[in-house]
Amino acid sequence: MAKTPIKAVRPDQAEPVPGDRRRNREVKREAVLAAAVSAFNEKGFRAASLDDVAARLGVTKPTIYHYARNKDEILFDCVKRGLEIILEAIAALPQDKRLGRDRLEAAMTGYAFAMTQDFCRCVTRTADTDLAEPSRKEFRKLKRHIDDVMRGLVQAGMDDGSLRAGDARIVTFTLTGALNWIGRWYEPTGQLSRDAVTSGVVATLMAGLSSGV
Amino acid sequence: MAKTPIKAVRPDQAEPVPGDRRRNREVKREAVLAAAVSAFNEKGFRAASLDDVAARLGVTKPTIYHYARNKDEILFDCVKRGLEIILEAIAALPQDKRLGRDRLEAAMTGYAFAMTQDFCRCVTRTADTDLAEPSRKEFRKLKRHIDDVMRGLVQAGMDDGSLRAGDARIVTFTLTGALNWIGRWYEPTGQLSRDAVTSGVVATLMAGLSSGV
DNA sequence: ACGTTTCTATACTCGTGAGTAAGTTTAGAG
DNA sequence: CTCTAAACTTACTCACGAGTATAGAAACGT
Numbered sequence: 460m461a462k463t464p465i466k467a468v469r470p471d472q473a474e475p476v477p478g479d480r481r482r483n484r485e486v487k488r489e490a491v492l493a494a495a496v497s498a499f500n501e502k503g504f505r506a507a508s509l510d511d512v513a514a515r516l517g518v519t520k521p522t523i524y525h526y527a528r529n530k531d532e533i534l535f536d537c538v539k540r541g542l543e544i545i546l547e548a549i550a551a552l553p554q555d556k557r558l559g560r561d562r563l564e565a566a567m568t569g570y571a572f573a574m575t576q577d578f579c580r581c582v583t584r585t586a587d588t589d590l591a592e593p594s595r596k597e598f599r600k601l602k603r604h605i606d607d608v609m610r611g612l613v614q615a616g617m618d619d620g621s622l623r624a625g626d627a628r629i630v631t632f633t634l635t636g637a638l639n640w641i642g643r644w645y646e647p648t649g650q651l652s653r654d655a656v657t658s659g660v661v662a663t664l665m666a667g668l669s670s671g672v
Numbered sequence: 673m674a675k676t677p678i679k680a681v682r683p684d685q686a687e688p689v690p691g692d693r694r695r696n697r698e699v700k701r702e703a704v705l706a707a708a709v710s711a712f713n714e715k716g717f718r719a720a721s722l723d724d725v726a727a728r729l730g731v732t733k734p735t736i737y738h739y740a741r742n743k744d745e746i747l748f749d750c751v752k753r754g755l756e757i758i759l760e761a762i763a764a765l766p767q768d769k770r771l772g773r774d775r776l777e778a779a780m781t782g783y784a785f786a787m788t789q790d791f792c793r794c795v796t797r798t799a800d801t802d803l804a805e806p807s808r809k810e811f812r813k814l815k816r817h818i819d820d821v822m823r824g825l826v827q828a829g830m831d832d833g834s835l836r837a838g839d840a841r842i843v844t845f846t847l848t849g850a851l852n853w854i855g856r857w858y859e860p861t862g863q864l865s866r867d868a869v870t871s872g873v874v875a876t877l878m879a880g881l882s883s884g885v
Numbered sequence: 886a887c888g889t890t891t892c893t894a895t896a897c898t899c900g901t902g903a904g905t906a907a908g909t910t911t912a913g914a915g
Numbered sequence: 916c917t918c919t920a921a922a923c924t925t926a927c928t929c930a931c932g933a934g935t936a937t938a939g940a941a942a943c944g945t
Contacts, residue, residue, distance in 0.1 A: 484891090503801035505718035508932055521935080522893055530933070560882050584799065588716035616881075623883045629864070629872035634881065636853025637846045644845055651842070659842035667880025668829075668847065669773050670836045697921090721902055734905080735923055743903070 488526045490516060496537045496581045504534055504589045535594040538585050541578035542601045548573050549608055559616025564665055566612055567638060571657040574641040583642035609635055634664050701739045703729060709750045709794045717747055717802045748807040751798050754791035755814045761786050762821055772829025777878055779825055780851065784870040787854040796855035822848055847877050 494515040498507040509530055513520045527533045548569025552562045573579045582602075587595050610631040616622030623630075637660060645656055707728040711720040722743055726733045740746045761782025765775045786792045795815075800808050823844040829835030835843075850873060858869055 487892095501801075503718075503799050505716075506801050509934090510932075519894055520933085521895090524934070525892065563881065586716050586797065588714075588719050613881075620885055621883055622881050623876075623879060625876065626868070626872050629869060630876050630881065632853065632857055633850045633873045633876040636857075637850040640845065640849025640853055644849075655839070656842060659839050660846045663836075663838065663843050663846040663880075664877075665880055665882050666836060667876075667878055667882075668776065668826075668835050668843065669878050669880075670834055672834055700922095722904090723902075732924060733903085734925090737904070738922065 484526075491523055491526045492533065492537055492540070493577075495533045496577050499534065499537065500577060500580050500584060504585060509533075531591045531594055534581075534585065535590060535598065537578055538582045538598055539601065541573075541576075541580075541582040542605065544576065544579055545570055545573045545582075545605055546601075546608075549605070549612075553608060553611055553615075558621040559612060559614075559619050560621035560665075563609075563612040563616050563622065564661060566609065567634065567661045567664065568657060570609075570635075570638050571641060571660050572653060574638055575645050575647065575653045575656060580642035580645070583639045606631065606635060637664055697739075704736055704739045705746065705749055705753070706790075708746050709790050712747065712750065713790060713793050713797060717798060722746075744804045744807055747794075747798065748803060748811065750791055751795045751811060752814065754786075754789075754793075754795040755818065757789065757792055758783055758786045758795070758818055759814075759821075762818070762825075766821060766824055766828075771834040772825060772827075772832050773834035773878075776822075776825040776829050776835065777874060779822065780847065780874045780877065781870060783822075783848075783851050784854060784873050785866060787851055788858050788860065788866045788869060793855035793858070796852045819844065819848060850877055 491512070495507075495512045498512050498515060501507070502511065509520050509523055512533075513523055516522075523533075527536070549566040552566045555562045555565075574583070585598075587599060590598055610627055613622065613631050613634075614627045617624050617627060641656060641660060645651070704725070708720075708725045711724050711728060714720070715724065722733050722736055725746075726736055729735075736746075740749070762779040765779045768775045768778075787796070798811075800812060803811055823840055826835065826844050826847075827840045830837050830840060854869060854873060858864070
């Protein structure tokens with residue numbers, strides 16, 4: 460007997476309209492990714508088995524293969540989703556007219572906030588080596604693109620004088636490092652709120668540690 | 673036939689004094705750790721097999737078990753070594769008499785420099801979940817201790833007014849994040865020197881991104 | 886109602902890598 | 916020149932987890 464089919468988890472549209480099978484499938488695939496990203500973040504990609512993921516859904520492993528080709532594809536889709544969230548948060552800034560400093564601050568705020576979410580946390584916890592070759596290259600490419608956007612903002616701010624002069628590469632690595640690291644230590648269940656973390660980190664990076672005395 | 677025993681790699685004392693077997697053993701164990709940390713950094717702990725490590729030494733897997741209990745112990749010894757390097761670099765600062773800001777800057781400089789070295793890079797690349805239970809707890813404890821020392825310096829600086837006021841926890845995570853991340857992007861073979869990276873990152877964190885204009 | 890497709894389960898295969906058993910060579914002690 | 920312990924080897928075992936073959940149940944189109 461079929462025990463518990465994947466519950467189409469979506470608070471907003473709890474009643475899976477019986478007219479559309481296509482839609483239902485995507486909702487379920489979504490549920491697979493959500494379960495996977497949570498398992499990966501908790502146990503690490505390699506340590507989390509697909510049996511684990513299936514168990515979280517109240518389902519058996521082969522069912523997962525109905526929604527994804529293999530484990531590699533699942534991880535890739537997770538990190539891709541995370542990278543897209545980050546990219547969305549910063550994509551508009553390069554075209555903005557404000558000072559480089561203000562644009563960078565806006566970008567960092569969006570970036571930092573994004574890092575408190577599951578898919579983005581998965582990005583920082585995932586090493587290139589976890590992915591197999593076709594996806595690994597794409598993963599690198601997407602990360603690289605985000606770094607390039609950030610570096611562009613840094614450079615623009617240095618050019619218009621609103622940011623301290625310096626080696627744009629190193630400065631960018633410094634700030635993306637601090638931002639990415641959020642995904643490693645932030646716990647949604649902890650006592651620090653998303654907003655407190657976001658504004659705290661951004662303020663520290665913008666103003667620096669020294670009081671200037 | 674015994675092919676190639678572990679070469680006692682140690683430029684400084686290439687001639688393994690034939691009088692002391694004990695010493696030789698430690699030199700070789702050292703070689704095992706060096707090969708392991710390099711394999712782990714390159715392929716990731718889980719993906720790097722002990723056969724890989726053995727191959728790098730021109731030796732077979734069982735030989736490794738002559739120098740270590742198991743894979744877990746090897747990883748733990750690697751990260752422990754890394755954490756000790758970091759700790760040594762910052763341990764003296766809390767007892768120092770200078771302003772908090774200057775002590776923190778000194779600590780960050782040592783920390784950043786440490787992060788360009790193999791054992792420390794292994795620390796940032798290793799997730800708690802890679803270790804089995806006895807070592808995992810110890811690993812967390814050691815990391816925690818380093819964080820505490822850093823936070824203490826931050827707090828001291830805030831107290832004496834040499835550092836900007838703020839939430840010491842968040843500020844500390846921000847800076848250790850940027851420092852730890854060095855271990856993820858820095859490549860010894862790249863064009864950036866250790867010193868350039870160290871001073872660049874520290875300067876950025878101390879002064880902040882904004883030019884203040 | 887009926888055949889077809891979708892969804893899910895049970896019950897495998899198969900590769901890989903950690904760890905071991907047992908025997909062989911090497912090197913130092915007497 | 917032995918004899919013994921240390922250092923390595925070859926040749927396994929064994930568990931675990933990715934992925935598959937096959938079949939049964941549910942849902943949809945007509």
